[in-house]
Amino acid sequence: MTTKQKIVEEALVLFSEKGYSDVYVSDIASAVGIKAPSLYKHFKNKQEIFDAILEELKTGYTEHTASLGIDGNNSATDAGIYTGLTEEAFIEMGKNLFLYFLHDKHMKLFRKLLTLEQFRNSELADLYSRQYFYDPLDYQSKLLGFLLAGGKFKKADPEIMALHFYTPIYALLTLCDRQPEREQEALEMIEAHIRQFNRIYAEDGK
Amino acid sequence: MTTKQKIVEEALVLFSEKGYSDVYVSDIASAVGIKAPSLYKHFKNKQEIFDAILEELKTGYTEHTASLGIDGNNSATDAGIYTGLTEEAFIEMGKNLFLYFLHDKHMKLFRKLLTLEQFRNSELADLYSRQYFYDPLDYQSKLLGFLLAGGKFKKADPEIMALHFYTPIYALLTLCDRQPEREQEALEMIEAHIRQFNRIYAEDGK
DNA sequence: GTCTATAAGAAGATAGAC
DNA sequence: GTCTATCTTCTTATAGAC
Numbered sequence: 195m196t197t198k199q200k201i202v203e204e205a206l207v208l209f210s211e212k213g214y215s216d217v218y219v220s221d222i223a224s225a226v227g228i229k230a231p232s233l234y235k236h237f238k239n240k241q242e243i244f245d246a247i248l249e250e251l252k253t254g255y256t257e258h259t260a261s262l263g264i265d266g267n268n269s270a271t272d273a274g275i276y277t278g279l280t281e282e283a284f285i286e287m288g289k290n291l292f293l294y295f296l297h298d299k300h301m302k303l304f305r306k307l308l309t310l311e312q313f314r315n316s317e318l319a320d321l322y323s324r325q326y327f328y329d330p331l332d333y334q335s336k337l338l339g340f341l342l343a344g345g346k347f348k349k350a351d352p353e354i355m356a357l358h359f360y361t362p363i364y365a366l367l368t369l370c371d372r373q374p375e376r377e378q379e380a381l382e383m384i385e386a387h388i389r390q391f392n393r394i395y396a397e398d399g400k
Numbered sequence: 401m402t403t404k405q406k407i408v409e410e411a412l413v414l415f416s417e418k419g420y421s422d423v424y425v426s427d428i429a430s431a432v433g434i435k436a437p438s439l440y441k442h443f444k445n446k447q448e449i450f451d452a453i454l455e456e457l458k459t460g461y462t463e464h465t466a467s468l469g470i471d472g473n474n475s476a477t478d479a480g481i482y483t484g485l486t487e488e489a490f491i492e493m494g495k496n497l498f499l500y501f502l503h504d505k506h507m508k509l510f511r512k513l514l515t516l517e518q519f520r521n522s523e524l525a526d527l528y529s530r531q532y533f534y535d536p537l538d539y540q541s542k543l544l545g546f547l548l549a550g551g552k553f554k555k556a557d558p559e560i561m562a563l564h565f566y567t568p569i570y571a572l573l574t575l576c577d578r579q580p581e582r583e584q585e586a587l588e589m590i591e592a593h594i595r596q597f598n599r600i601y602a603e604d605g606k
Numbered sequence: 607g608t609c610t611a612t613a614a615g616a617a618g619a620t621a622g623a624c
Numbered sequence: 625g626t627c628t629a630t631c632t633t634c635t636t637a638t639a640g641a642c
Contacts, residue, residue: 197607211519215421218635232608234637310516312578313417319578327575354596357589361567368574369533372518372525383563390560394600403625424617438626440619 198236200226202250205243210306214244248318251304255325262333285388292363292384296370296377306371326364331356347395355395362387404442406432408456411449416512420450454524457510461531468539491594498569498590502576502583512577532570537562553601561601568593 195203204225208217219240223230237243279287295301308322334356342352366380401409410431414423425446429436443449485493501507514528540562548558572586 213419213421213516215419216520219637220635228607229609230636231610231638235607240636306519310419310519313512313516314422323575323579323582327571348600350596350600351592354589354592357568357571357593358564358596358600361571362563364571365533365563365567369529373529376529383560386557386560387563390556390564394554394556394564425619426617434625435627436618437620437628441625446618 197226197228201233201236201243202246206247206250206300206303206307209244209247210303210310213310247307251307251321254300254304255321259329281389281392284392285385288363288388289381289384292367292381295363295367302371305367309368309371330360330364334360345397348397350395358395359388359391403432403434407439407442407449408452412453412456412506412509412513415450415453416509416516419516453513457513457527460506460510461527465535487595487598490598491591494569494594495587495590498573498587501569501573508577511573515574515577536566536570540566551603554603556601564601565594565597 201222205217205222208221208225219233220230222243223233226233233243237246295305305326308318308325312319312322331353335352338347338355338359339352341347342350342355347355363384366383370377370380407428411423411428414427414431425439426436428449429439432439439449443452501511511532514524514531518525518528537559541558544553544561544565545558547553548556548561553561569590572589576583576586
């Protein structure tokens with residue numbers, strides 16, 4: 195890995211914990227293992243390091259969503275997978291999704307960065323909303339729309355159903371970002387949540 | 401209002417937008433209408449201003465929760481109110497709760513402050529979790545427990561039911577903190593959410 | 607590309623007049 | 625209690641040697 199890449203990487207770690215202003219150029223340099231002035235051979239100034247992080251965040255997210263087929267192209271095949279799932283497998287899938295969001299290094303760092311900078315940067319506010327509200331809801335609602343069409347659930351608005359499925363996971367995610375020691379408790383709530391979600395949305399009499 | 405109170409008030413406004421480090425003592429002084437050195441006649445240093453805000457947050461929240469009866473004493477009477485509600489009134493109540501959280505000046509400022517400082521101060525992390533996760537869920541689950549006992553809903557775990565009721569509202573609240581222009585859209589989602597919540601938790605055949 | 611030395615300026619805090 | 629002037633420290637950034 196080049197020094198330039200290391201700088202971006204270490205800066206992201208620091209910014210995600212303390213926010214832009216409380217991270218000093220010398221902190222980043224230290225983390226990389228060089229002195230602050232050397233850093234200016236790679237970036238014009240501190241802001242340019244932050245911008246490089248943003249670029250990575252944006253391109254990375256675009257690639258990620260494209261691969262997930264959030265544009266809707268893959269939902270049909272995804273639904274094919276889900277319709278055959280048992281409740282236990284469904285729960286395992288929910289937990290795994292939560293754990294991926296929670297522990298994937300770049301996901302976590304970017305999410306915390308967005309949390310800290312959302313009120314001062316409207317571009318980041320928009321990115322946060324898309325990444326942790328609209329896109330997951332879109333994806334889930336398309337998926338649930340297919341399951342609904344397949345008769346797996348009682349008739350309901352798939353968008354609200356997605357809200358009911360996703361927002362508990364979202365709330366627990368932000369809880370664990372803040373207090374990682376609550377992860378076990380969060381996982382137990384997710385399991386109970388999905389079990390009850392399945393039950394209340396199950397067709398009458400099931 | 402004393403100058404000291406004005407300082408705390410204006411500092412809160414500024415901290416909630418930009419976070420502790422990006423607000424300068426001179427900014428606070430300006431907002432109050434004095435010069436920075438004058439401010440040191442009222443507070444020993446910048447941190448002491450922040451601490452005064454925290455004190456206000458903590459005492460204010462204690463009083464607020466006590467008045468709401470989050471300790472459980474009032475849930476019975478509250479349930480008495482809710483059992484007689486029509487769906488429309490239930491929706492109106494949900495919207496009003498959301499709007500109160502969203503627009504009440506101190507609620508909003510403190511919430512944004514907690515959001516910005518949660519990763520650097522474990523006391524604030526804990527306060528955030530209590531204030532926007534555990535306490536609302538406790539309150540709602542007690543309330544829903546009474547409604548469940550009254551036969552208004554199908555049998556379910558009231559804690560998870562509270563999760564299903566509250567977390568969509570929480571997610572929309574944080575969305576609107578970030579992007580206030582989405583308030584109308586959020587209100588519409590809350591209405592649709594509560595309608596569907598009532599329907600899926602309704603006893604079979606209702 | 608990395609270093610030491612240092613400039614330039616910002617921000618917190620104090621001294622002392624009024 | 626508020627002000628102007630000032631001190632101190634911290635932080636970004638540059639200069640120039642290696």
